[in-house]
Amino acid sequence: MTEELIRIENLSKSFGNKEVLKNINLQFNRGEIFALIGPSGAGKTTLLRILDFLETPSGGRLAFNRLQLNGSQKTDARRRMSMLFQAPAVFNESVFNNVAYGLRIRRVDKYTLEKKVRNALAIVGLEGKERQRARTLSGGEAQRMAFARAIVYDPDILLLDEPTANLDPANAAKVEEMIKRIRDEHGTTIVIATHNIYQVRRIADRVGILLNGELIEVNSRDGIFTAPKDARSAAFLKGEMIY
Amino acid sequence: MSSADFLFQGIIRAFELIFSLNPYILSITGVSIKVSGAATILATLTALPLAFAISFLNFRGRQALITLVNTGMGLPPVFVGLVVFVMLVPAGPLGLLNMIYTQKAMILAQYILITPVITGISLAAIKAVPKPVIETVYTLGGNEKDAAVAVLKEARYGIITAVLAGLGRALAEVGAILIVGGNIALTGSVGGIGEGLSETRTLTTAITSETSKGDISTSIALGIILISLVLSVNILANFFQRRD
Numbered sequence: 032m033t034e035e036l037i038r039i040e041n042l043s044k045s046f047g048n049k050e051v052l053k054n055i056n057l058q059f060n061r062g063e064i065f066a067l068i069g070p071s072g073a074g075k076t077t078l079l080r081i082l083d084f085l086e087t088p089s090g091g092r093l094a095f096n097r098l099q100l101n102g103s104q105k106t107d108a109r110r111r112m113s114m115l116f117q118a119p120a121v122f123n124e125s126v127f128n129n130v131a132y133g134l135r136i137r138r139v140d141k142y143t144l145e146k147k148v149r150n151a152l153a154i155v156g157l158e159g160k161e162r163q164r165a166r167t168l169s170g171g172e173a174q175r176m177a178f179a180r181a182i183v184y185d186p187d188i189l190l191l192d193e194p195t196a197n198l199d200p201a202n203a204a205k206v207e208e209m210i211k212r213i214r215d216e217h218g219t220t221i222v223i224a225t226h227n228i229y230q231v232r233r234i235a236d237r238v239g240i241l242l243n244g245e246l247i248e249v250n251s252r253d254g255i256f257t258a259p260k261d262a263r264s265a266a267f268l269k270g271e272m273i274y
Numbered sequence: 275m276s277s278a279d280f281l282f283q284g285i286i287r288a289f290e291l292i293f294s295l296n297p298y299i300l301s302i303t304g305v306s307i308k309v310s311g312a313a314t315i316l317a318t319l320t321a322l323p324l325a326f327a328i329s330f331l332n333f334r335g336r337q338a339l340i341t342l343v344n345t346g347m348g349l350p351p352v353f354v355g356l357v358v359f360v361m362l363v364p365a366g367p368l369g370l371l372n373m374i375y376t377q378k379a380m381i382l383a384q385y386i387l388i389t390p391v392i393t394g395i396s397l398a399a400i401k402a403v404p405k406p407v408i409e410t411v412y413t414l415g416g417n418e419k420d421a422a423v424a425v426l427k428e429a430r431y432g433i434i435t436a437v438l439a440g441l442g443r444a445l446a447e448v449g450a451i452l453i454v455g456g457n458i459a460l461t462g463s464v465g466g467i468g469e470g471l472s473e474t475r476t477l478t479t480a481i482t483s484e485t486s487k488g489d490i491s492t493s494i495a496l497g498i499i500l501i502s503l504v505l506s507v508n509i510l511a512n513f514f515q516r517r518d
Contacts, residue, residue: 083413110415120406123428133414180414190413 033060035097036188036220037082042091044077044244051077053244055091059188062218064210066231066252069241069267075224076117078241079190082222083114110137113186117193119177126152126168126176127161133184151179154209171202178206182213189213191223195230207234228268232256240264280490287491288498298459299492301472302480303499309377309451309476310444313384314392318437320385321392326422328393329400343397346390351383355450358383362454375456377474383450388440395439399432400425431514438511445503448478457483477503 037059044052052074059065067075080086081093084105092099095108113133122129130151134144152158155175160168168176174194181189191210195203211234213219225231231238231252239249240261248255248264259265291299328339360366362374362382373379403425411421426433455474472480477500484493 085409085412106417109412112413112415114413116406116410116413118406120404120410122407122410122424132411136414136416136420184415 033063035059036061036095038092038094038097040092040094042078042081042093043089044074044081044086045089050089051244052081052088055246057239057246057249059220059222060237061187061220062214063236064214064221064223064234066235066238067222067224067241068226068228068231068238070226073241074244075241076192079114079192079222079224082188083112083190084109085114111186112188112190113181113184114190115177115181115192115194117196119174121165121168121173121176123166124164125161126157126163126165129165129176130180130183132180137184139184147183148179151183152176154182154212155179156205171198174198174202175205175209178209182209182219185217185219187220189219189221191221193225194223195225195227203230210234240267242267284490284494288495291492291495292498296495298470298472299495299499302459302475302477302496303503305377305472305474306445306476306478306500306503309380309455310384310441310447313381313388313444314437314441316381316385317389317392317440320389321396321436321440322433324389324393325396325400326426328397329425330418330422340397343390343393347394349387349390350449351387351447352449352453354386355383355453358386358450358454374454375458375474377455379454380451380474380476383454384444384447387447387450388444391443392436392440395436396429396433399429399436402432403428431517434514435511438507438514442504442507442511445500445507446478448476448482451476452479452482455479 035058039055039057042052042055043050055078067078069075077086081088094100098104100108122132127148130148131144134147139147148161149158152161155178157172157176157179160172160176165173165176174197178194189210194210195206198206207230210221210223214221223230223235235252237249237251238255240247240255240263242263248259248261250260250264254260255264256268259268324339324343327333328336328343358379359374361368362371362379363369364374373382407428408421408425411424416424451474455476457475457479458473459470459475459480460473475483477496481493481496481500484490484496
C-alpha cells in the first residue's frame with residue numbers, strides 16, 4: 032500500500048510579475064522515485080526548492096505526513112531531507128569533511144561518523160579520496176561526493192535537481208545506479224527533476240510533467256510513455272513540443 | 275665622505291645596532307608590536323561581528339554603516355590623531371581618563387584607523403562566499419548559525435588577510451600615534467646613538483625623530499626592522515591569499 036509522505040495543494044509561486052508555478056497539486060509517496068520532467072524553465076527547480084524550504088510559495092499548501100509545518104517544524108522537516116543541486120557547491124575542505132558535514136551538525140558520535148562517511152564514499156566509488164581537497168575533484172567526482180554528502184545521514188526524502196546533467200555517460204550511469212540503490216536499501220523517497228527522458232525510463236516509478244509552471248500530467252512510468260493522458264505530454268515525450 | 279660611503283656606513287652601523295640587540299632599538303620594536311598588536315586584536319573583535327552583521331542581518335542603517343566603513347578605510351591618520359587628541363587632552367571630554375601620551379591612546383587611535391580596514395576586507399571575503407555554499411548548509415539540515423559558521427570557514431583565508439592588512443597598516447602608521455603618543459622615550463636618545471628606552475616611541479615615530487636629529491644609522495636600523503615586520507606580514511597575507 033502506498034503511504035503518502037508529502038502533499039502539495041494549489042501551490043503557486045511568482046517572482047515579481049512572473050508566475051513560475053501555477054496551481055500545483057501533487058503527492059509523493061514513501062519509497063518511490065518520482066521524476067519531475069519538463070523543458071528548462073518549466074519550474075522544476077523552483078518546485079524542489081519550495082519542497083526544501085529554500086523558497087516560500089506565493090500560495091497554496093505544503094504538508095509533510097499530513098501536517099502543515101510552521102517555522103521550527105520546517106527546520107526539523109528539513110533535517111529529514113537532503114537536496115542535491117545540478118552544480119553542487121563544495122566546501123573548501125577535504126572530501127571527508129564535506130561528506131561528514133551533515134553528520135557533524137547532527138552531533139553524531141565520532142565512531143558512527145567515520146563509519147558512515149566511509150560507507151557513503153564507498154557507495155559513490157570515492158574510497159581513498161578522503162583527504163583530498165574537495166575543490167580538486169573532477170566534475171563527476173564532485174557530483175558523486177555531493178551525492179555521498181546528501182545520503183550520508185539517511186534522509187527520508189532526497190531531492191535531486193538534474194543530478195546527471197553535467198556528467199559524462201559513465202558517471203551518469205553511476206549516479207543512476209546509486210539513486211536506485213538508496214531507494215531499494217533505505218526506502219528513501221526520491222524526487223528527481225530532469226529533462227532526460229531516457230533517465231526517467233530507467234529509474235522512475237511515477238512521472239509528473241511540468242510545462243510553463245503547470246503540472247499537465249502525473250502518471251506511472253509505463254503509463255506516461257505508453258498512454259499519456261494529455262496531448263502536450265505526448266508531444267513533449269516525442270520531442271515535438273514547441274516551448 | 276661621499277654620499278655612498280655615508281649610506282654604506284649607516285647601514286653597517288644599523289646592522290651592528292640590530293645584532294647587538296641594542297636596548298633602545300628593542301624597546302621601540304617592542305612598543306610598536308605591542309601597540310599595533312593590541313589595536314589589531316581589538317579591531318578584529320569589533321570588525322568581524324560587524325562584517326557578519328552587515329552580511330547577514332537586514333537592519334535599519336545598514337547601508338549607512340557600509341558607507342561609513344568604506345569611508346573609514348581611507349581615513350587620514352593625522353585627522354584621526356587630531357580627533358583622539360582633542361578627546362583625550364585634560365580639557366577634552368575624555369580628559370579624566372589621563373590617557374593622552376600613553377600607549378593606550380596610541381592603541382585607541384590605531385583601533386579607529388584599522389577597524390574599517392579589517393571590516394571592509396572581511397566584508398568582501400564574506401560576500402565572495404558563493405550563495406550555493408550557504409544554501410547547501412540549509413539543504414543538509416543546517417540552521418542560520420550553521421550557515422554563519424560555514425561562511426566563516428569558507429572566508430577564513432580572506433578574513434586572515436584582512437586582519438594582516440590591518441596589522442600592516444597599524445605597524446606602518448605614523449601620523450596619529452605621533453600626535454596622541456607624543457613619541458616619548460625615557461631619558462631620550464640625546465646622549466648618543468641608540469640610547470634610552472621607548473615609552474610611546476614606535477618604529478615609525480622614532481624614524482622621524484632620529485632622522486631629524488641626523489642619527490641616520492639608528493633611523494636605518496629602525497627602517498630595516500620596520501620593513502622586515504611589514505614584509506613578513508605581507509608575505510603571510512600573500513600566503514593565505516594563495517591558499518584561498
